[in-house]
Amino acid sequence: MELTPEAAAARIEQLIREIQEHDYRYYVLAQPSIPDSEYDRLLAELRKLEERFPALRRLDSPTQRVGGAITKEFPVVLHRHPMLSLDNAYTIEELREFERRLLRLQPDAVLTYIAQLKIDGVAVSLHYEEGLFVQGVTRGDGVQGDDITNNLRTVRNLPLRLRGTVPAYVEVRGEVYMLRSDFEHLNKEREEIGDPPFMNPRNATAGSLKLQDSSEVAKRRLRFFAYFAEAQGLPDADDEVMQYLRSWGFEVVQTHGPSSLTEIEGFILQWEKQKDALPYDIDGVVIKVNSRSLRTKLGSTAKAPRWAIAYKYQPEQAVTELYSITYQVGRTGYITPVAELQPVRLAGTKVKRASLYNYDEIQRLNLHLPDVVIVEKSGEIIPKVVRTLPERRPPHAQPVKPPSHCPECGASLLQAPGEVGRYCPNYKHCPPQVIGRLEHFVSRKAMNIQSLGEKILRKLYQRGLIRTFSDLYKLTPEKLSGIEGFAEKMPQKIVQNVQSSKAVPYPRVLYALGIRHVGEAVAQKLAEAFTSIEALYNATEAEIAQVYTIGPIIAQSVYSYLHDEENWREIEELRRVGLQLSHKSLMRLDNLPLSGKRFLVSGTFPSVSRDTLISYIQENGGIYASGVSKNLDYLVVGEDAGPAKLEKARKLGVRMISLSDLEAMVGRPVQRL
Ligand code: IVH
Numbered sequence: 033m034e035l036t037p038e039a040a041a042a043r044i045e046q047l048i049r050e051i052q053e054h055d056y057r058y059y060v061l062a063q064p065s066i067p068d069s070e071y072d073r074l075l076a077e078l079r080k081l082e083e084r085f086p087a088l089r090r091l092d093s094p095t096q097r098v099g100g101a102i103t104k105e106f107p108v109v110l111h112r113h114p115m116l117s118l119d120n121a122y123t124i125e126e127l128r129e130f131e132r133r134l135l136r137l138q139p140d141a142v143l144t145y146i147a148q149l150k151i152d153g154v155a156v157s158l159h160y161e162e163g164l165f166v167q168g169v170t171r172g173d174g175v176q177g178d179d180i181t182n183n184l185r186t187v188r189n190l191p192l193r194l195r196g197t198v199p200a201y202v203e204v205r206g207e208v209y210m211l212r213s214d215f216e217h218l219n220k221e222r223e224e225i226g227d228p229p230f231m232n233p234r235n236a237t238a239g240s241l242k243l244q245d246s247s248e249v250a251k252r253r254l255r256f257f258a259y260f261a262e263a264q265g266l267p268d269a270d271d272e273v274m275q276y277l278r279s280w281g282f283e284v285v286q287t288h289g290p291s292s293l294t295e296i297e298g299f300i301l302q303w304e305k306q307k308d309a310l311p312y313d314i315d316g317v318v319i320k321v322n323s324r325s326l327r328t329k330l331g332s333t334a335k336a337p338r339w340a341i342a343y344k345y346q347p348e349q350a351v352t353e354l355y356s357i358t359y360q361v362g363r364t365g366y367i368t369p370v371a372e373l374q375p376v377r378l379a380g381t382k383v384k385r386a387s388l389y390n391y392d393e394i395q396r397l398n399l400h401l402p403d404v405v406i407v408e409k410s411g412e413i414i415p416k417v418v419r420t421l422p423e424r425r426p427p428h429a430q431p432v433k434p435p436s437h438c439p440e441c442g443a444s445l446l447q448a449p450g451e452v453g454r455y456c457p458n459y460k461h462c463p464p465q466v467i468g469r470l471e472h473f474v475s476r477k478a479m480n481i482q483s484l485g486e487k488i489l490r491k492l493y494q495r496g497l498i499r500t501f502s503d504l505y506k507l508t509p510e511k512l513s514g515i516e517g518f519a520e521k522m523p524q525k526i527v528q529n530v531q532s533s534k535a536v537p538y539p540r541v542l543y544a545l546g547i548r549h550v551g552e553a554v555a556q557k558l559a560e561a562f563t564s565i566e567a568l569y570n571a572t573e574a575e576i577a578q579v580y581t582i583g584p585i586i587a588q589s590v591y592s593y594l595h596d597e598e599n600w601r602e603i604e605e606l607r608r609v610g611l612q613l614s615h616k617s618l619m620r621l622d623n624l625p626l627s628g629k630r631f632l633v634s635g636t637f638p639s640v641s642r643d644t645l646i647s648y649i650q651e652n653g654g655i656y657a658s659g660v661s662k663n664l665d666y667l668v669v670g671e672d673a674g675p676a677k678l679e680k681a682r683k684l685g686v687r688m689i690s691l692s693d694l695e696a697m698v699g700r701p702v703q704r705l
Contacts, residue, residue: 040085044093047078051094052193056281059189092164092193099186099246106170106178106242112203113262115157115171116332118318118342124297127319130341131293134321134330137338141326146271146289147296149303150316150342151257153209154237156184160202163194170241183241184208186250191281198280199263206258206282210237211311214253224472226364226548228453231389231416233313245583258282259318270322290322300343307345316344347408350383351421352376354403357388357432359439363468364548365456367435367445369394371405371417379409386415390453391434398422400429440464460598467493469546473501477552478544479533480647482703483525491515500602501544504530505609529703534610535651538565541611545603547593549586557581558590564614565603569594624653625698632657634677635670637691639704648702649694660686668694 035043051074057065075094082089089095121127134143157177159167168184170177184190187208194202210218215233222229230236240252258277266273269290277284288299300317307314321327321339330339353374360368369388376383386407388394397417399405404424409415435445435454443458456462470489474481481504492498497511507530512523536544542565543555550558561579562568568576568590577587593599607613631654633645645668646656657664660680667681667688681688695701 035081035084037085037088040081041088044078044081044085044088044090047074047081048090048093048193050074051078052092052191052195052281055094055189055191056195059283060278060281094192096192097186097188097250099182099248099250101182101246102244103180103182103246104244106180108172108176109167109169109179110176111157111169111172111174115155115174115177115205116336117174118340119336120316121341121343122346124300127293127297127341127343130319134338137330138326143293144290144322145293145296145319146274146287146291146322147299148259148288148318148320149286149310149314150318150344151207151209151259151285152232152234152313152315153207153257154234154241155205156180156208156241156256158184158190158204158206160194160198160204162200163198165190165192178242180241182246183243183249184256186246187254187256189283190256194280196279199265202261202263202280204258204277204282205260206256206285208237208241208254208256209233209312210240210252210254212313213311218252221551223362225551225554226362226366226546228366228368228390228451247581248583255312256283257285259285266324268324270320270324273324293319304345314345316342318342348379349406349408349418350376350378351404351406352383354399354401354405354417354420357394357399357401359435361438361440361456361462361464363465363472363546365438365459365462365465367391367438367454367456369435371399373405373407376407378407378415383407383409383415386417388417392452394432394434399432400425401432402426402429438462463493466499470498470501470504472546473544474504474533475544476643478540479536480540480644480703481529481533482644483522483529488526491517500605502602502605502609505534505606505611525704528701532700532703534612536612536647537651538612538615541606541613542568545593548589550590554582554586559615565594565607566614569600626652626654628653628655629665630655630657630663631666631668631694632660632664632677633668633670635673637670640691640702644703645691648698652698660684662686666694 051071054064054066054071054074057063078093079095082093082095119130121130131143134141155171157169157171158165159169165185166181167179168181169179172178185192210233212233215230215236218236219229230239236252237254240249240254243249261273261277266276271287271290274284274287289296296317296319303314303317319341321330327337327339330337332338354371355374356372358370358372360370362368367390369391371386371388373384373386388397388399397405397420399417399420402425404421406418406421407415408418437444438456438458441456441458441462443456443462445454446457447454456465459465467486467489470493471486473479474484474489484504489498492507492515495515497507498504507527509523509527512518512526515523539556539559542559543550543552557579558568558576562571573584573587573591576582576590577584594603603613626649631649633642636642637645649656660667660677662684664681664684664686667677667686669678669688669690678688691702
C-alpha cells in the first residue's frame with residue numbers, strides 16, 4: 033500500500049511517542065513494558081519510514097541516538113549561569129560547621145535539606161525549548177563550555193523531548209556517567225582491538241563525550257542522571273523539582289529528604305557502606321538546602337554555592353614503598369607501566385602491584401625510584417597510586433625516566449602522534465607481541481583452536497616452531513613430539529584442532545588477524561562490504577571508510593595492514609594452507625555435509641563445549657535451530673537432556689542422534705576440550 037506523506041508523518045509521530053514511552057518506563061520507572069525484540073521492531077519501522085521520507089526526520093526521534101554527526105571542533109558557549117563546583121566536607125563535624133555557617137548568614141531560616149548521591153561522572157548542562165532538547169554543554173571552566181549536543185543525543189536515557197506539560201524553556205543539569213559493567217565491557221573490547229584501556233568509568237565518560245564521531249559515542253552506552261533544573265514557575269522546594277524532572281522523563285539521582293541534617297547523616301553512613309553495590313561509581317553525597325528562595329539569599333562565592341556541600345567518601349588508602357616499575361608489552365606493542373610495591377593490606381586484600389596506565393601518569397605523579405606512595409582502592413578492583421609522599425622519599429631517589437627501550441626485545445620505543453603512552457615498533461619480532469597475536473588468533477571468537485593456551489604457544493614459540501599464523505598449520509605430530517610436559521595424545525590433538533579450524537568462515541578469519549581497531553563486529557561489517565580479502569585489498573582507504581560504522585581511523589588501520597608487504601605475504605600463505613578468505617566458500621554451503629539440515633543440541637557433552645558444537649554444526653553447513661519444531665531434522669542428545677524437549681521431539685518425529693552420529697555425518701570429529 034502506498035503511504036502518503038501525511039500518513040507517514042502521523043505514523044512517525046505515533047512511533048516516536050510509543051518509543052519514548054517505553055524509554056521512560058525502562059529508564060525512569062525501571063519497569064520495562066515490552067520485550068527487547070518488540071522495541072527493536074518499533075525502532076526498525078521508524079528508521080525505515082525516515083529513510084523513505086527524509087524530510088520527516090525529527091530531532092527528537094530516537095533513531096538520532098545512533099549518532100552519525102561528526103563535530104571537528106566543538107563550539108564554545110557561555111553558560112547562562114556559571115557552573116560552580118562544591119565545597120567539600122570529610123567529617124560529620126564539618127557538616128555541622130556548614131550548618132552553623134548557614135545560620136550565621138540567615139539566623140531566622142528554618143533549614144531543611146535534601147541529600148543526593150554524588151555521581152562520579154561528567155557534569156553537563158542541557159537546554160530544552162518547548163520541551164525539545166536543543167543544546168548540551170560541558171562544564172568547561174565553569175564560565176564557558178563545549179557544545180557537545182550531537183554527542184549527548186546518543187545518551188540513551190537523555191530525553192530528546194520532555195514528557196507532559198513543560199515550561200517554554202528549561203535548563204537541566206546533571207551528570208553523564210557509565211555503568212561499571214559497560215565500562216568493563218568497553219575496556220575488554222579496547223584490549224581486543226589493541227587500544228589502551230581507560231582508567232575508570234569517569235575517564236571513559238569524559239573521553240567518550242569528546243569524540244568527534246557521534247556514532248562512536250553511541251556505542252559507549254553513556255547515561256545521564258539529572259540533579260538540577262531551572263525554569264520559570266517551578267516550586268520553591270527542590271525535592272518537588274526532582275519530581276518534575278522525573279515526570280519530564282529524566283532519571284534523577286537517588287534523593288533523600290527533605291529532612292534535618294541529623295537524618296541526612298544516616299543517609300550518608302548508609303551509602304558509605306553500600307556504595308560498592310551500586311552499578312555505577314559515586315564519590316560522596318551532596319547536601320543541599322531544599323528551599324530555592326533561601327538558596328538565592330545565601331548566594332555563592334566565586335567558586336561554590338554557599339547552600340550546598342559535598343560530603344566526600346574517602347576511598348581506603350594505604351602507604352607503601354614503590355621499589356620498581358616494570359613495563360608490560362601488549363599484543364599491539366602498547367607499553368603499560370606497573371608499580372611494584374612493598375606488599376600492603378588494603379580493603380581486605382594484599383596489594384603488591386598497581387597499574388600506572390601510561391608514562392604520562394608517572395609524570396603526573398612525579399614518581400621517583402624508590403618512592404613512598406599512597407595507594408587506594410575505590411570502586412575499581414585494581415588498586416591505583418594516588419600520590420607520592422615526597423617528604424618521606426629517600427634522598428638518593430631519582431625521577432622515573434620514560435622507558436626508552438622495549439623491556440622484552442630492546443627496540444627503541446615510539447610515541448604515536450596524538451596518543452598517550454608509548455609502543456614498541458618491533459611488531460614482527462618482539463616476543464610478547466608475536467605470542468599475543470597468536471593467542472588472539474587461536475582465541476574462541478577467532479579461530480577457536482582449543483588446546484593451544486598461552487603456555488603451550490609460548491613453548492612452541494621458544495622452540496622456534498611458530499612465528500606466524502601459517503606456521504600453526506604446518507605443525508605435525510612429529511614436530512611436536514618430545515616437548516616436555518605434553519600428555520601422550522597432545523601432539524595429535526593439537527594438529528587435529530588446528531586443521532579443523534580451516535572451516536572457520538571468512539569474517540572470523542578477518543577478525544583473527546588482529547588488525548588494530550578490527551573487533552568482531554567491524555570484521556563482520558568489512559566482510560559484508562568486501563566479500564573477499566582481495567576485494568578489501570583493492571579498495572582505497574576512502575572506500576573502506578565509507579562502510580557504515582567503519583570511519584577513517586579503522587580504514588587507515590586496515591589499509592596499512594593489508595598493504596604491508598610481509599602481512600600480505602602471510603595472508604597468501606594462509607590461503608595456501610586452506611583458510612577461508614572469501615565468502616565464495618560460503619556459496620558452496622549446499623555441498624557441505626550438513627547443508628540444509630536443521631539441528632538442535634540438548635544436554636551436555638563431557639569434552640565439548642556448547643559453543644564449539646554449535647559452530648561445528650554451522651561450519652559444516654547445518655542450521656542451528658532455535659527450538660524443537662516439526663521443521664527440526666535432528667536433535668543431538670547429550671547427558672541430562674531436557675525431558676520436555678525429548679518428549680516433544682519424539683511426538684514430532686524428530687530424529688535423535690548422539691554426538692558420534694553427528695561426527696559420522698560430518699566425517700571428522702569435533703574439537704575436544
Ligand atoms: S549539585 C551548584 N548534585 O559534583 C552545585 N552535583 O564536586 C551544583 N555532582 O560539578 C552541583 N552528583 O558535577 C550536584 N547530585 C549531585 C551531583 C553533583 C555529582 C558533581 C557535579 C559538580 C561536582 C562538584
